[in-house]
Structures are given as C-alpha cells and as structure tokens.
Amino acid sequence: MNTEMSPVELRRAVRSGEFTGNTSGVAQGFVQCNLAILPADWANEFLQFCQLNQKPCPLVGMSAQPGDTGILALGEDLDIRTDVPKYRIFKDGEFAQEVDDIRDYWRDDLVTFALGCSFSFEEALIADGLDVRNVTEGVNVPMYRTNVACKPAGRFSGDTVVSMRPMKPVDAIRAIQICSRFPSVHGAPIHFGDPAQIGISDINTPDYGDAVTIKDGEVPVFWACGVTPQVALEQAKPPFCITHSPGHMLVTDLPNSRLAVL
Amino acid sequence: MNTEMSPVELRRAVRSGEFTGNTSGVAQGFVQCNLAILPADWANEFLQFCQLNQKPCPLVGMSAQPGDTGILALGEDLDIRTDVPKYRIFKDGEFAQEVDDIRDYWRDDLVTFALGCSFSFEEALIADGLDVRNVTEGVNVPMYRTNVACKPAGRFSGDTVVSMRPMKPVDAIRAIQICSRFPSVHGAPIHFGDPAQIGISDINTPDYGDAVTIKDGEVPVFWACGVTPQVALEQAKPPFCITHSPGHMLVTDLPNSRLAVL
The missing domain is CATH 3.40.1640.10 (PSTPO5379-like)
Incomplete structure (x- = not known):
C-alpha cells in the first residue's frame, strides 16, 4: 500500500x-x-x-x-x-x-x-519523538470498557471505552500537553496509573484490540476512545x-x- | 495581615x-x-x-x-x-x-x-477548583532533592529540587494543562507517581518544607522548584x-x- x-x-x-x-x-x-x-x-x-x-x-x-x-x-x-x-x-x-x-x-x-x-494524535506524539507502543509493536491499540459513565442524552448512554498507551511519566506529561491541543481527536488523557480506579480489572486483557508491553517504569495512560459511541449505539x-x-x-x-x- | x-x-x-x-x-x-x-x-x-x-x-x-x-x-x-x-x-x-x-x-x-x-500556578490551580494540599493543610509545600541533573553552565551545576502536590490522576492531568500555560512559574510538572524514579527515597520526609497527606487514589505530582538555583548557588x-x-x-x-x- x-x-x-x-x-x-x-x-x-x-x-x-x-x-x-x-x-x-x-x-x-x-x-x-x-x-x-x-x-x-x-x-x-x-x-x-x-x-x-x-x-x-x-x-x-x-x-x-x-x-x-x-x-x-x-x-x-x-x-x-x-x-x-x-x-x-x-x-x-x-x-x-x-x-x-x-x-x-x-x-x-x-x-x-x-x-x-486517535490516529491524528498518535501522529503528533510520534512526531514529537514519543514511543506509541501499539504503533511500535505493530498491533491494534488495547481498549478497555471502564466504569466512567457517559452523560446520557435521550436514548443514548453507556460507559466510556478507553484506549491505553504505556509511557514513562515524563513522556506522559508531554503527551498530555500535545493532546490538549487536539480536543477533536479525544484531547488529553482521562486517566493514568492504576487501572482499577476506572474499573479495569486486568490491563493485560483488553476488551478490544491487542495487549501491548508495559515496560518497567512506565504507567498506563488512558484516552477516551471512539469505540464509546459504538457501545452507546449498541445499547x-x-x-x-x-x-x-x-x-x-x-x-x-x-x-x-x-x-x-x- | x-x-x-x-x-x-x-x-x-x-x-x-x-x-x-x-x-x-x-x-x-x-x-x-x-x-x-x-x-x-x-x-x-x-x-x-x-x-x-x-x-x-x-x-x-x-x-x-x-x-x-x-x-x-x-x-x-x-x-x-x-x-x-x-x-x-x-x-x-x-x-x-x-x-x-x-x-x-x-x-x-x-x-x-x-x-x-509556584505561588502563581497554585493560584491558577485553586481557581480551577483543584485541591492544593499544602494550601489546604496550611503548611509549606514539601520539597525534595532529586537525581535529575541540571544542565551545567560554567561554575553552576546541581540536581533539580522539586515541590510535590498529591492529586488524583484526573486532577493531575488538569493541573498539567493549567501549568503548561505558565512556563515562567515552573510550567508543567516534571514527574508524577513513583518517587524513586527521580531519586526520592521517602516521600514522607521532604528535604525542605513540610510533609502533606497523600490520600488513597492520589499520586504525588512533582514540579521543578525555585530552591534548585539556591542549591546551585551553594555548590x-x-x-x-x-x-x-x-x-x-x-x-x-x-x-x-x-x-x-x-
């Protein structure tokens, strides 16, 4: 291609x-x-x-x-x-x-x-020299259902689905800055660190996509994900x-x- | 006063x-x-x-x-x-x-x-509704010597001193956004999470200032601190x-x- x-x-x-x-x-x-x-x-x-x-x-x-x-x-x-x-x-x-x-x-x-x-912000992260693990490993980004409820509107409701990219904290801070410039492609992450805080029980078993390596000294960083509206549609x-x-x-x-x- | x-x-x-x-x-x-x-x-x-x-x-x-x-x-x-x-x-x-x-x-x-x-960015964080623990608890912000080396210039060198404010990850993300607007008052944090990654052995024993409460679900967030140039001067x-x-x-x-x- x-x-x-x-x-x-x-x-x-x-x-x-x-x-x-x-x-x-x-x-x-x-x-x-x-x-x-x-x-x-x-x-x-x-x-x-x-x-x-x-x-x-x-x-x-x-x-x-x-x-x-x-x-x-x-x-x-x-x-x-x-x-x-x-x-x-x-x-x-x-x-x-x-x-x-x-x-x-x-x-x-x-x-x-x-x-x-997320393709748009991944490009911006990579351009800044950050390692986007799912790209580096050539797999789909890991995605997880969370317990973070969306605000309902009429017949639509549901929990937020997130994508995850592991990073060192100093890189996560830079990623937050870069993604804040792009609110129309999910913007800044919504969480980092302990997956249980947003209802994810096993970081190695994503609900969608593929698991990626989390290296020593890295924390998982979670972005709101475009699978969320699909889940709301299914519901x-x-x-x-x-x-x-x-x-x-x-x-x-x-x-x-x-x-x-x- | x-x-x-x-x-x-x-x-x-x-x-x-x-x-x-x-x-x-x-x-x-x-x-x-x-x-x-x-x-x-x-x-x-x-x-x-x-x-x-x-x-x-x-x-x-x-x-x-x-x-x-x-x-x-x-x-x-x-x-x-x-x-x-x-x-x-x-x-x-x-x-x-x-x-x-x-x-x-x-x-x-x-x-x-x-x-x-940091007084300037603390004011911006508080105005946004974030809890700045040292202000809430009425003590000096806890500060720590780290192993993050400054770039030397002539006779001046030394490690970075950081201040620490504990926050929930979602609040830390917001704090990173707010502080990024203010590079001339230390800007975005330089680290969050594991203190050992930047050479801090005991988060409850700051090198300067006072210890503050870190609540369940919070992570320490570290900003570069104005004590750094004082340490460089002493050295x-x-x-x-x-x-x-x-x-x-x-x-x-x-x-x-x-x-x-x-």
Missing part, C-alpha cells in the same frame, strides 16, 4: 473497490474519522450525546441535511456511501452485516456523523444504523494540524 | 519595616519572585544556567545593568535593596546572615535575578551572593495572568 497516497486518491481507490483494507498509516498527515450513520429521528439525540461527551465522541463533521451523501467540510468529492473501505450494518443494535459499499442501504432520512480518531438499539468497521476509517482532506486549537 | 493590599502598598510596608513576614497569600493575584543577587563576574554564568534550566529557574526579570536597584518590568518604584521582607547573605556559598534590608551590603557590581515562584560558592529568605518573596506588579503564554 502506498502510504503517500493523497486522501482524494485513497477515497477514489476505496470507491472503485481497489482498496478495502485497514486505513492505519495510509494518507499520512490527514484526519481519519469514526463513522456513525443514523435515521433522522435518532440523530438529534445522538448529536446531544456527542456534545455532552466530547472526549469519547468528538464531532469533526456531520451531514448538513438528512439524506446528504457528502460532508463538504471533510472532502469536496466525498461520497459517504462508497468512500469508507468497510461498513457495518446494525439492526436493532445487533451487528447484521459487513459491506464494502452502502448504496443499496442508503435512505433519505440518514444523517452522517464523523467523529475524531440504544436504533432500528437501523451504519458504522465503519474497526480500523477502516473515513479518510478526510483535513490536515491533522488543522485540528490543533492552539 | 490584609491580603487585599496591592503590590505597591505591600512593598512600601516592607520598605518601612512594617511588614517583615512570609508573603504567602498576600497581594493575591500578583507574581511573586525568588531572588538571586550576584556579582557581575558571576552573573553571566548564572544567566546561562537559568536559560539552560528554565523549568527550575524561570527568569521573570533581571536588572538592566550591574548596580541597578530597580527592575522596571516588575514594578515602577521597586527598590531591590529594601522591598523584600527578608534576605539571606551568603559568603563563599555559606549562609552568613539574615537581614531585612541590604542597603549596607549593596555594591555597584551586583546583578539581580527575579525567578518565577558554586560565589564569594558573595544575596537571596530572599524562603517564603519571603519579591512581590511584583505583574498580574499572574500576564504570565500565561496562551
């Missing part, structure tokens, strides 16, 4: 069926997004849920009107029905099907939400909903640096 | 001998500084030491020329010889004498350095030097908020 491919080139390759893989490391330097597509009668409550829980559910863009298949702010020629490598269809909160293209499932009442993803059980498949993100034309608030 | 006294009023009360006490909590909202006064032939190396070690030795102001008794940037009528409640005179690196006034010791070759102090042993007495700071006309870099 050519990591130097531009976001537009990548989306065209996805659209033509030429690219159907994981988007980790492709079109580097550009924002990738988690996706949630919901019927209009569920969209307002989901929007409220995102606004009340910005750390796990940072809204980067949404469709202007129900049925819109583009999000202008994220890419001029973007077609949300074809430009994500893999989608998951949920019915009544249950996973039903994985597909490469959702044109056959599209409806005029669907609203698209694009949420920030709310809307009759119909579409998400991206894990790791198969919407690649946008926004440079990561554009998300820095300062 | 009237905590509502303005910096100018406070300095005049100090100058007249009416106020000789600890400046903690007085003239709230304004920057207080650590003081180091050195002969010109030592000043350049000390300035370099501060520039190489900005976290423990953040330079807020210095006299424009050797012999100057004012620092215009810090206060219009400021007289460095009379406006600090208590001074310490050092000879060959040894403490010689504590005095209220240094007019009798003044020399035309003396250069004054005013360094940032360098300049033939003559003057500092403030611990807790008896130079109160300036600078609002704390003016130090925020963003």
